[in-house]
Amino acid sequence: MTLFSAPDEPTHATLANPANASLVDLLDRLLGAGVVLAGDIVISLAGVDLVQIRLHALITSIRADVARYAPPTSPGRP
């Protein structure tokens, strides 16, 4: 089994391709895991701040998507 496949191709019938992962799944891994080393560019982000940035950015996008895709004839929908 190869570890790399074209973005739309599943690697197995049951397993979704991580190249198509949601942003929240990517950020769980890229901000919440991985090798954590101090770089030379010091940014005042750590732990809780990273989580806040992540959630703020994602909830903003969820709201934007809801506004974009809500059908125009359903006035009761959020």
Add this chain to the structure above:
Amino acid sequence: MSAEHSHRAGHGRYLFGFARNLDAASVRDAPSLGETALEVVTSGDLQAVVCDVDLAEFGEDALTENLENLEWLEHVARTHNEVVLRVGAAATVAPARLVTICANDASVRTRIDEQRLPLTEALDRVQGRSELSVKIYLRQQPGVASSGQDSDVTSAQATPAGSGAAYLRRKQEQARLRRDAGNRGTQVADTIDRALASRAVASRRLTPQDPQLTGRSEPMIANLAYLVPTEVLDGFSSLVEQLQVEHSPVVLLEAAGPWPPYSFATLD
């Protein structure tokens, strides 16, 4: 392999991750951030995969602002993930956290040297293995109203004497059914986790995601990651299918992978 990269004013090195026995030619056509291609910095038997970035975009002040910009964040995260997937296809990879930026290649090399032992251990831990994610959602049970639905049960009804007690009994019964459904869901999730963990060399529980983020109405009750040897990926995947069939009335499963080993190639 790049020649010694001296510090260019206003530029830094974005660090994607570390590898062992990586042939630089294998990542030549991979995506990159900024204007230039990926490069490989070597120290001993370990490599760091980097690219040149402009500090006007990746410096301290710029990052603080850009990390709040969803489109920018998504572009960087997806590119970082694609690079790590590509490196992982060619060698054992330990992904770095997002936006780790060093001044120059000498600094990158120093990081490798300072962390050589924990990096080696992390790479040993994940060599020949991939991460698989399994999310477990609790299905809506028939006859069990979600907690938001109780409140409209009686607002339209008249309230003759005695119906107040009946209303309270109905509410308590609904709360009990929800608790039982939740407990059953937890038991099923634990059963599934035990079965999958028996096929993996390690597992982690990540934070379950809020319905606002998942796009599903069913609540996520477990967000799991497993470190699985490559040769048993097919068997693991079949087991996920089997567990879905077996527990279908109670839970919905979503599996993805193989991922680079983000949750397991950590420095302890």
